[in-house]
Amino acid sequence: MSTKLLGRSTGQNPPNRFHQLHLESDTNPLRIPTRFLVDISQSILAENDSPDLPFRYSVNPYRGCEHGCIYCYARPSHEFLGFSAGLDFETQILVKRNSPFLLRQSLGKPSWIPQSVALSGNTDCYQPIERKLKLSRSCLEVFLDFRNPVSIITKNHLVTRDTDILSCLADQDLVHVVLSITTLDDDLHARMEPRTSSPSKRLHAVQTLAEVGVPVGVNLAPVIAGLNEEEIPDILQAARDSGASWANYILLRLPGPVSPLFQEWLGRNYPNRVQKVLNGLKRVRNGKLSDSKYGSRMRGTGSGADLLQSYFEMSRRKVGFGQYDHTLRTDLFRLPSDRQLTLEL
Numbered sequence: 001m002s003t004k005l006l007g008r009s010t011g012q013n014p015p016n017r018f019h020q021l022h023l024e025s026d027t028n029p030l031r032i033p034t035r036f037l038v039d040i041s042q043s044i045l046a047e048n049d050s051p052d053l054p055f056r057y058s059v060n061p062y063r064g065c066e067h068g069c070i071y072c073y074a075r076p077s078h079e080f081l082g083f084s085a086g087l088d089f090e091t092q093i094l095v096k097r098n099s100p101f102l103l104r105q106s107l108g109k110p111s112w113i114p115q116s117v118a119l120s121g122n123t124d125c126y127q128p129i130e131r132k133l134k135l136s137r138s139c140l141e142v143f144l145d146f147r148n149p150v151s152i153i154t155k156n157h158l159v160t161r162d163t164d165i166l167s168c169l170a171d172q173d174l175v176h177v178v179l180s181i182t183t184l185d186d187d188l189h190a191r192m193e194p195r196t197s198s199p200s201k202r203l204h205a206v207q208t209l210a211e212v213g214v215p216v217g218v219n220l221a222p223v224i225a226g227l228n229e230e231e232i233p234d235i236l237q238a239a240r241d242s243g244a245s246w247a248n249y250i251l252l253r254l255p256g257p258v259s260p261l262f263q264e265w266l267g268r269n270y271p272n273r274v275q276k277v278l279n280g281l282k283r284v285r286n287g288k289l290s291d292s293k294y295g296s297r298m299r300g301t302g303s304g305a306d307l308l309q310s311y312f313e314m315s316r317r318k319v320g321f322g323q324y325d326h327t328l329r330t331d332l333f334r335l336p337s338d339r340q341l342t343l344e345l
Contacts, residue, residue: 009070009194010261012086032091034066036129039094044102046121052294055151058121059103061135063094065123067155069193070265071222074122076256085257090195093129100138107146114333116149126156128195140165143174145336149328153178153219157197160208167212173329176215179206179244181235183228191269192227203242210243217324218244222252223308225280226273233315246324249312251300252281254290284308 045057064078068090075085083092096102106112119125125136143150144165152159152175159166159177169175183189184199197205209216218239223229236247254262266274281289284300291297299305 008087008090009068009192010086010090010265012261012264032087034091034093037092037094039063039096041096042102043106044096044099045106045117048121050294052298053121055116055118055121057115058118059099059125059139060120060122061096061099061125061133061139062123062127062129063096064089064092066090066093066127066129067124067193067196069155069196071192071224071252071254071258071262072123073253073255073258075258075261077122079257086261093127095129095133096135097133099135100142103139103142104145107142107148108335114148114330116151116328116330117143119143119150119152120154124154124156124196125152126154126158128156128158130156131158131161137162137165140169144169147172147174147332147334149174149330151176151178151328153180155180155182155193155196155202157201157205160205163208163212163214166209166214170212170214172332174332176217176326176328177209178217178219178248179203179239180219180221181239182221183231184234184238185228185231188227192265203238206239206242206244210245215326216244217246217248219248219250220312221248221250223249223312224252224277225283225308226277227270229280229308232312233318236315236319236321240319240321244321247316247321248324250298251284251305251308253285253292253297254281255292259289280304 044059046060047057049056063081064083065072065074072089075089078085078089078092081094083089119136119139130136140150140162150169154177166175166177179202181199181202182193186198189196189199206216206218218235220232220235223232232249239247263278266277270277278289283304284302285291286301291300299309
């Protein structure tokens, strides 16, 4: 295995914790093609009751993510589908081709209460295959038809392709977009998030959306002590200069199989920083590498977490960011047409 897997963040495909049988492939990970499989789900709105998430429902047109971010908290979800959280997560992508139809059905039900829905939430709705399939774009068209608010989080410049729809939504106060920016270092980006848009492209996406009136913010996610923590002021300044209206951050967390994958990646790419990074993570996780508890999983606990939050808030105020507390409108919701819904429901 080379010291740097171009196009892949991991060369590992660890056993699925729910399966007793595990087949080990001897194929070079660089030669493993991405497969796109049909997802036959008959529902599209994923519901959560997490008190630290700002939405109840989310739409994920894709399962698995070709972006291949080594730290992705969604990796364990692939095990529920019978795959590995390693290479399978980034090479075996399930596609919900009927996402727009299912979304139209859900929003058209008499029981639906108009509220903001997250487009993404698990895996990126603008990962590379979206350029061809346009499922996220079609879902945005459904949200616009119903005048139902939607929030988007992505790492891909591809979101700017849909500025026509996003502008129409923004004109009615029905959308906001968040670009996740982890680093400004091109080398770290290439190793850690190999198939995402470059830092400069993400900042350009922020600028493009802001210029057409789409409310856009940035999320420093994840913050990793010893890797990108020192970049916080620079990322915030670059985001503010590009037109972002608000900023937030999330700490690295390593649930289940993500922990060994991340540690292997760290040792392979940054062997001299292993202890610094792991100790820094333990400092904000009460001596642990991960925390699944609501309220602390995003921001950490203890004096180290408090110091980081103070540092972030100070940096945020210094560049001119305020608190974003804008609520998207729900009073404009409508059924597009009785005939259309009768045909599709």
